[in-house]
Amino acid sequence: MVAPHNKFAEYKNLVNVHLENFLDRHASLVSATLPRSLYEPVRYAMEGNGKRIRPALVLMSCAAFGGALQKALPAAAAIELVHNFTLVHDDIMDHDDTRRGRPTVHRKWDTDTALLAGDALVAMAYQSLLQTESPHLNRICQIFTDGILKICEGQALDREFEHDDSVTPTRYEDMILKKTAWLLIMCAQMGAILGEANSAQIEHMGRFAEHVGLAFQIQDDLLDITIAQEILGKDFGSDVRRHKRTFLYVQALQHGEKSAQAALREIFMKPEIAQSDILSAQRIFSETGALAAAENAVREHLSQAHACLTELGPGVKTTELRDLIHLILHRNA
Amino acid sequence: MVAPHNKFAEYKNLVNVHLENFLDRHASLVSATLPRSLYEPVRYAMEGNGKRIRPALVLMSCAAFGGALQKALPAAAAIELVHNFTLVHDDIMDHDDTRRGRPTVHRKWDTDTALLAGDALVAMAYQSLLQTESPHLNRICQIFTDGILKICEGQALDREFEHDDSVTPTRYEDMILKKTAWLLIMCAQMGAILGEANSAQIEHMGRFAEHVGLAFQIQDDLLDITIAQEILGKDFGSDVRRHKRTFLYVQALQHGEKSAQAALREIFMKPEIAQSDILSAQRIFSETGALAAAENAVREHLSQAHACLTELGPGVKTTELRDLIHLILHRNA
Numbered sequence: 001m002v003a004p005h006n007k008f009a010e011y012k013n014l015v016n017v018h019l020e021n022f023l024d025r026h027a028s029l030v031s032a033t034l035p036r037s038l039y040e041p042v043r044y045a046m047e048g049n050g051k052r053i054r055p056a057l058v059l060m061s062c063a064a065f066g067g068a069l070q071k072a073l074p075a076a077a078a079i080e081l082v083h084n085f086t087l088v089h090d091d092i093m094d095h096d097d098t099r100r101g102r103p104t105v106h107r108k109w110d111t112d113t114a115l116l117a118g119d120a121l122v123a124m125a126y127q128s129l130l131q132t133e134s135p136h137l138n139r140i141c142q143i144f145t146d147g148i149l150k151i152c153e154g155q156a157l158d159r160e161f162e163h164d165d166s167v168t169p170t171r172y173e174d175m176i177l178k179k180t181a182w183l184l185i186m187c188a189q190m191g192a193i194l195g196e197a198n199s200a201q202i203e204h205m206g207r208f209a210e211h212v213g214l215a216f217q218i219q220d221d222l223l224d225i226t227i228a229q230e231i232l233g234k235d236f237g238s239d240v241r242r243h244k245r246t247f248l249y250v251q252a253l254q255h256g257e258k259s260a261q262a263a264l265r266e267i268f269m270k271p272e273i274a275q276s277d278i279l280s281a282q283r284i285f286s287e288t289g290a291l292a293a294a295e296n297a298v299r300e301h302l303s304q305a306h307a308c309l310t311e312l313g314p315g316v317k318t319t320e321l322r323d324l325i326h327l328i329l330h331r332n333a
Numbered sequence: 334m335v336a337p338h339n340k341f342a343e344y345k346n347l348v349n350v351h352l353e354n355f356l357d358r359h360a361s362l363v364s365a366t367l368p369r370s371l372y373e374p375v376r377y378a379m380e381g382n383g384k385r386i387r388p389a390l391v392l393m394s395c396a397a398f399g400g401a402l403q404k405a406l407p408a409a410a411a412i413e414l415v416h417n418f419t420l421v422h423d424d425i426m427d428h429d430d431t432r433r434g435r436p437t438v439h440r441k442w443d444t445d446t447a448l449l450a451g452d453a454l455v456a457m458a459y460q461s462l463l464q465t466e467s468p469h470l471n472r473i474c475q476i477f478t479d480g481i482l483k484i485c486e487g488q489a490l491d492r493e494f495e496h497d498d499s500v501t502p503t504r505y506e507d508m509i510l511k512k513t514a515w516l517l518i519m520c521a522q523m524g525a526i527l528g529e530a531n532s533a534q535i536e537h538m539g540r541f542a543e544h545v546g547l548a549f550q551i552q553d554d555l556l557d558i559t560i561a562q563e564i565l566g567k568d569f570g571s572d573v574r575r576h577k578r579t580f581l582y583v584q585a586l587q588h589g590e591k592s593a594q595a596a597l598r599e600i601f602m603k604p605e606i607a608q609s610d611i612l613s614a615q616r617i618f619s620e621t622g623a624l625a626a627a628e629n630a631v632r633e634h635l636s637q638a639h640a641c642l643t644e645l646g647p648g649v650k651t652t653e654l655r656d657l658i659h660l661i662l663h664r665n666a
Contacts, residue, residue, distance in 0.1 A: 033507065038489035089452060093445040112426040115448060116489055119422060122455055123482035130475050138470060142463050149456035156371035156449055174366065 007320060008327060011056040011069075018073045019046060019080060022128055027120075041105045041117035042124070045084045048100040053328060054187050055080045060320045061191025061205055064312070072194045074131040075140060079187055081125035082144075086151055086183075088118040093159065094242075122148070136193050143193075147186040154179025161245045165253065165265065172250040173214065181213025201312050208308035208321070215301035216328055221246035222294045225282050237278035243268050247297070248290040256288030302329065340653060341660060344389040344402075351406045352379060352413060355461055360453075374438045374450035375457070378417045381433040386661060387520050388413045393653045394524025394538055397645070405527045407464040408473060412520055414458035415477075419484055419516075421451040426492065427575075455481070469526045476526075480519040487512025494578045498586065498598065505583040506547065514546025534645050541641035541654070548634035549661055554579035555627045558615050570611035576601050580630070581623040589621030635662065 023046060027039040055076035062072035090096075091104040092114050098104060106114035129144055130137070157175040161167050167175075188209035192202045224239045225248065239246050249268070253261050264284050267277045285291050305325055309318040356379060360372040388409035395405035423429075424437040425447050431437060439447035462477055463470070490508040494500050500508075521542035525535045557572045558581065572579050582601070586594050597617050600610045618624050638658055642651040 035486050035489035035493055037493050038486055089448060092448060111444075112492070115422060115425060116485055116492075118452075119455070120482060120485040120489075122452070123478055123485060126459070126474070126478040127482065130471065130478060138463065141459070141474065145456055145459040145463060149453060149460065152449055152453040152456060153368055153371055156368035156453075159445070159449075160368055160370050 008056060008323070011059050012052040014059065014069060014073065015052045015055040015076055015080060019077050022077055022124075026124060026127060037109075037113060038116060038120055041088075041109055041113055042120050044108065045088050045105050045117060045121065046081070048102060050080070050084070050100065052080060053324070054083050054183055057184060057187040057209070057321075057324060058191040058194075060324060061188045062195040063191075064317050064321060065192060065195030065197045065201070066317075067191075067195030071133065072191055074128045075144075075190050075194060076187075078125045078129035078144065079183065079190070081121050081128060082148060083183060085118045085121035085125065086155070088114050088121065090155060092118075093155070132194070134194055140190050140193055143186055143189055147182050150178045150182045154182065162243065164245070165268075167245055167250055169247075169250050169254055172245070172247060176214060176217040176247075177210065180217040181210050184209040184213040184216075197316075201316070204308045204311045208305050211301040211305035211308065212325055212328065215298045215305065218247045218294050218301070219298045219329060221248055222291065222298065225278070225285060226291070237275075237282070240267070240278045240281045241273045243273070247294050248285045251290035251293045252285055252288040255290070255293070256284065260284050260288050298329070341389060341656070344392050345385045347392065347402060347406065348385045348388040348409055348413060352410050355410055355457075359457060359460060370442075370446060371449060371453055374421075374442055374446055375453050377441065378421050378438050378450060378454065379414070381435060383413070383417070383433065385413060386657070387416050387516055390517060390520040390542070390654075390657060391524040391527075393657060394521045395528040396524075397650050397654060398525060398528030398530045398534070399650075400524075400528030404466065405524055407461045408477075408523050408527060409520075411458045411462035411477065412516065412523070414454050414461060415481060416516060418451045418454035418458065419488070421447050421454065423488060425451075426488070465527070467527055473523050473526055476519055476522055480515050483511045483515045487515065495576065497578070498601075500578055500583055502580075502583050502587055505578070505580060509547060509550040509580075510543065513550040514543050517542040517546040517549075530649075534649070537641045537644045541638050544634040544638035544641065545658055545661065548631045548638065551580045551627050551634070552631045552662060554581055555624065555631065558611070558618060559624070570608075570615070573600070573611045573614045574606045576606070580627050581618045584623035584626045585618055585621040588623070588626070589617065593617050593621050631662070 023043060027034065027042055058076035058079055059069050059072050063069060087099060088105050091099060092106045092111055096104050097107050102108075104114070105117055109117075126141075126144075129141065132140060134140065154175055154177070157171075158179055161172070161175060185206045188205040189202050192205040197205065221239065224246070225237055227236070235241065238244075245268075249264065252264055256264070264281060267273065267281050267284075270277060302325060306322065309316075309321055312318060356376060360367065360375055391409035391412055392402050392405050396402060420432060421438050424432060425439045425444055429437050430440050435441075437447070438450055442450075459474075459477075462474065465473060467473065487508055487510070490504075491512055494505070494508060518539045521538040522535050525538040530538065554572065557579070558570055560569070568574065571577075578601075582597065585597055589597070597614060600606065600614050600617075603610060635658060639655065642649075642654055645651060
């Protein structure tokens with residue numbers, strides 16, 4: 001028997017080996033005719049020390065129904081390629097300078113190079129996906145494609161919300177559903193289909209991933225303002241510093257006293273946000289019950305995620321999926 | 334019997350109606366949950382007065398083999414969506430302010446909006462493509478996907494060449510093959526497959542489109558420096574003004590006298606290029622035989638394109654495809 005962390009490391013390794021072979025065949029810099037200005041940033045984006053959580057979820061979802069891992073590897077690689085496409089393009093839009101401790105593509109090269117490398121990553125994702133041998137390939141392509149569009153919608157909504165104080169918790173949840181959870185939904189459903197799950201099971205797997213994704217994002221919002229920098233690996237309060245409307249902000253504006261709302265709005269209107277502003281926002285989030293609401297929401301989504309797995313029926317091996325929830329949600333541990 | 338121009342107008346109309354329905358179903362701005370900041374620029378990009386040459390080529394290629402037009406419409410729409418994706422992203426990289434007489438997406442909105450709208454257009458292109466009902470859908474998806482990556486490579490090479498005076502005519506042709514001709518190759522091959530052409534015919538159709546695409550691009554380079562502004566609808570000598578290494582530039586450096594090469598290099602090193610510089614470049618292109626070489630190359634590729642059509646065999650209706658060559662290549666008439 002393999003311990004959960006080792007099992008996870010095994011999946012990560014499978015994905016990395018497959019991705020390396022894929023890149024060597026499809027984007028070999030040894031070839032004189034291929035433009036280095038395209039494939040160097042593509043490889044750089046795919047290197048980093050990515051956790052490969054999403055492709056691992058594809059493999060686990062397939063394995064849960066007894067499917068062979070080998071069958072799901074091209075789809076898993078496609079997910080990781082598309083994930084990195086969104087990171088490269090989002091980093092441009094968010095003006096982020098670093099990612100996984102390295103300069104972002106548009107900082108190491110320039111915006112145009114990152115733009116084009118992201119475009120190539122999408123095409124390469126489809127190249128990998130189309131290597132999938134399955135009678136369900138058409139359906140898998142549809143889930144993949146609809147999902148990419150949903151993720152674009154999520155990113156657009158996220159950007160719209162930056163200048164919109166009227167965002168309700170419901171609309172916020174719709175945004176993070178698309179921006180964060182949908183890629184996980186794609187992973188779980190594609191894996192389940194490749195494992196020959198039935199339609200009800202594919203549905204349950206989608207809802208499982210939805211709850212995991214929402215819990216993940218809300219916890220991300222929470223950690224940003226509650227955990228010390230050393231532990232999280234990013235700046236404390238970076239969301240507030242960047243005027244980001246998070247779950248906490250939306251909750252505080254919805255449920256806080258008028259005075260707390262006004263104080264929070266005032267902080268977010270400042271062009272430059274100081275450390276003291278972040279601490280004030282933290283206090284407001286605490287006093288308005290936004291922190292507690294976030295903790296509740298995480299707990300609730302996790303419980304729902306587990307319930308979805310239970311509904312899959314007795315023949316399905318859900319242990320790894322339950323371990324994955326644990327692994328994702330205890331990043332701070 | 335329908336005259337060629339009317340036939341072409343009929344195809345354009347079919348494509349436009351199909352695209353409108355597609356956008357209404359998939360990107361309806363009436364829906365409150367869809368982000369306007371994403372779908373307004375998407376629709377704007379697709380409106381304009383595009384000539385719809387590429388989707389028409391898909392339809393014509395299908396019809397040449399007796400295939401039903403209706404069957405090829407989702408693929409034709411996919412091509413137009415992907416074409417506009419490349420335009421929106423290329424306009425960002427090329428800092429172009431106008432397209433088809435209107436502000437480009439990144440000028441009307443901003444770079445980030447255009448970046449994301451382009452991404453959405455790719456996903457929507459695949460959505461349309463996946464609506465194709467054909468036993469060959471997997472192969473069509475592969476041609477489509479490999480083609481998008483080729484186009485990215487072409488754009489990357491084009492950008493690399495901006496700062497590279499050692500580009501040979503062969504490498505230049507490889508670049509325009511990917512950047513300009515490949516989308517036409519995709520159109521011709523996808524249409525032929527949907528028309529149930531055999532493998533040799535699909536091959537011939539690809540080479541036909543390759544020659545049309547190369548002729549088209551070389552003629553584009555030629556017209557830029559030989560035709561008055563009013564006729565072409567863009568600035569006379571805009572390639573020189575933007576330091577663009579065209580077929581003419583590459584030829585002049587390859588075959589011109591040392592003094593002509595030096596004079597041309599000097600012009601292209603100027604940060605600001607005056608009208609007199611453009612006229613000097615034009616004279617150098619003429620004296621080095623670059624203009625004549627371009628005219629020859631266009632003629633040669635056209636003749637090859639016609640030859641490819643002839644090789645299709647007697648049962649194939651090539652009249653419309655020959656009319657299309659005529660239509661594309663007499664834009665200045």
